[in-house]
Amino acid sequence: MSATRTRRRSTAGWRPASWPASGLARRRMIWAYVFIAIPVIWLMIFSLGPILFSGWVSLHRWDMLSPVAEMPWEGLENYRFLLTEDGVFPKALGNTFLFAIGGVTTNVVLGMAFALLLNTRIRGRTLWRVIYFLPVITAPLALGVIFAFLFNRNYGLVNSLLILLGLPRQGFLNDPNQAMLVLIAIAVYQYVGYYVVIYLxxxxxxxxxYYDAARVDGGSPWQVFRHITLPLLRPVTLFVVVTNTIGALQVFDLVFATTAGAPANSTMTVVLYMYNTAFKFSRMGRASAMAFILFGIILAITIVQLRLFRDRTVA
Amino acid sequence: MTATTHKPGLKLTTILKYVILIAGALVMLFPFAWMVDSSFMTTSEIQRRPPPLLPAEAQVQNFSDLMGVLPFGRLYLNSAIVTVSVVLGVLFTSSVAGFAFAKYQFPGRELLFYLILATMMIPFFVTLIPVFFIVRQLSWIDSYQGLILPSITSAYGIFLMRQFIMSIPDELIDAARIDGAPEPVIYWKVVVPLIRPALATLGTFVFIGSWNAFLWPLLVINSRDLYTVPLGLNTLRTFAAEARNLNLLMAGTVLSVVPTLILFLFLQRYFIQGITLTGLKG
Known part of the structure; x- marks a missing residue:
């Protein structure tokens, strides 16, 4: 006991205010550090450290083979090149946005509609939900393979049906004007079940x-939807729109498995272009700059989301 | 729960409702059905226009032929080793750190927790190049370590576990302390049993994410012995590129999709729980 006391007195000089006084509390505190040690070290090595390093690399020219200390400094040259000279990056950025916005807006409408249906008196709600959810847990790579097969120009089932109906064969994934629409359709198919579950x-x-009150007032189903359901679903909508837009902006597997960015870069997306730039052409600096541009956009969306949430809670 | 926007007794709307739901369900199921169907066809049946509704004869040997091209048993084994390790790793590190952040006082707690929250906002593609570089410096390229170790922590998992563990009454933990239980025993005997549903939810999500992971294994793995299921499927895809072997490609797709479908059918409750939980707390 007296030993503990002397030790405590001797350490008092550097002890922060929140430093626990008793030996028992101190032992607990040490355990807490042990508990968080691996996760904290891991996140430093595989998350926080890398993002700083990535930012640093984006200001250099680097092929990943030459030593880190000898990377030639480029300043903002990579960013300047991507935004003003690169023939593909602005297109990839545009495609990525089109993909995200097209998929998310379609799914908000479809997801809400099916959730409204499932929220009425209905048999087998769990079964419906399971069926609609199946594609969500399926690998995008596998779905890409299946849909590339269904939409194949030559032997795909969709074209067979069109021809059977006397309609002209479509290029689909081979047609620069249609490929992105097909990818959006696949993404809508894959994620609509997620929206259904959230909206439900x-x-x-x-x-x-609320509904009882509306019925007393004699509101029509449309009025009820317009003035009660829709406003009360706003937080849910805001949440799904933001999280799914952020997710869709990072699309890779689906594009890789279907078009690999073709035809004529009409389906090239930012992460796929970044992957090619980094791991096919060994331009780590430029690829990191791409990553940071997209990251900046995602951060901006996140900040807008937080602000919208805060505004509503205040109002 | 009850009919809210429809008056009961309107037969036509009820019929219409089911027609729409069934049509939607058919659209959702069709790609899977067509995949299974064509995995039993010959390549010439697949390419016939229009293709037959069912194969003239179920080509079961598609699956054995597939094994000749790609050792699917080995792919399953690799995917299982990686996925189970990642799931256990994430569940352990998340719950233990979530416990510390929820129930302990220590200097730096707030700061470290906000740091972890901040890493939640970092998308994978921003750290892809540096993490690949680190893994290469550690000589983990083309190894299980390279696939598993970078993924055994999850900021989101820590956050989720902390939320759950905060709802455990302090009295339970204090009672165990009075009984003389050391802190790790409290974690294992008191905390873990109480957060089992949360662990199941997190575990199912991590499982699906890890099983379906493609980009990271594509970068890290070179030798076929270490291929995971998605890498195998990708090889089949290029193998079938010239429109031959489409039946094998479809058989391979069936085999790659079946494990997640089975898992989902058994654990769908946890999925739905997890989705609504993360979605509405957001």
């Missing part, structure tokens, strides 16, 4: 009282 949960959180 959102609908079930709306208190029945």
């Amino acid at each position: 949960a959102g609908l079930q959180d709306i208190p029945q009282d």
Whole structure:
């Protein structure tokens, strides 16, 4: 006991205010550090450290083979080149946005519609939900393979059906004007079940009282939807739109498995272009700059989301 | 729960409702059905226009032929080793750190927790090049370590576990301390049993993510012995590129998709729980 006391006194000089006084509390504190040690070290090595390093690399020219200390400094040259001279990057950025916005808006409408259907008196709600959710857990790579097969120009089932109906054969993934639309359709197919599940949960959180009150006032189903359901689903909508837009902006597997960016870069996306630049052409600096540009966009979306959330809670 | 926007008794709307739901379900199921169907066809049946509804004879040997091209048993084994390790790693590191952040006082707690929250916002592609570089410096390229170790922590997992563990009453933990239980025993005997549903939810998500992972294995793995299922499927895809072997490609796609489908059918409750949980707390 006295030993502990002397030790405590001797350490008092550098002890922060929150430093626990008793030996027992100190032992607990040490355990807490042990508990967080691996996760914290791991996140430093594989997340925080890398993002700083990535930012540093984006200001250099680097092929990953020459020593890190000898990377030639380029300043903002990589960013300047990508935004003003590169023939593909602006296109990839545009395609990525088109993919994200097209998929997310379609799915907000479809997801909400099917959730409304499932929220009525219906048999087998769990079964419906399972069926609609199946593609969500399926690898995008596998879905890409299946859909590339279905939409194949020559032997694909969709073209066979079109020809059977006397309609002209379509290029689909081979047609620069259609390929992105097909990719959006695949993404809509894959993720609509996620929206259904989220909206269904959102609908079930709306208190029945609101609907009862509306019925007393004689509101039509459309008025009820327009003035009760839709406004009360706003937080859910905001959440799915933001998280899914951020997710869709990072698309890689699906594009890799279907078009690999072709035809004529009409489906080239930022992460695929970054992957090619880094791992096919060994231009790590330029690829890192691409990553940072997209990251900046994603951060901006996140900040807007946080602001919208805060505004609503205040209002 | 009850009909809210429709008046009961309107037969036509009820019928219409089911027609729409069934049509939607058919669209959702069709690609899977067509995949299974054509995995039993010959390549010439697949390419016939229009293709037959069902194969003249189920070509079961597509699957054995596939094994000749690609050792699917080995792919399953590799994917299982990687996925199980990643799931266990994430569950352990997340729950243990979540416990510390939820129930302990220590200097730097707030700062470290905000740092972890900040890493949640970092998308994978921003760290891809540096992490690849680190893994190469560590000589983990083309190894299980390279596939597993970078993924055994999850900022999101720590956050989720902390939220759950905060709802455990302090009295339970204090009672165990009075009984003389050391801190790791409290974690294992008191905390872990109480957060099992949360662990199951996190585990299912990490499982699917790890099983379906493609880009990282594509970068890290070179030798076929270490191929995971998605890498194998990608090889089949290029193998079938000239429109031959489409039946093998479809058989391979069936085999790659089946494990996640089975897992989902058994654990769908946890998925739905997890989705709504993360979605509505967001």
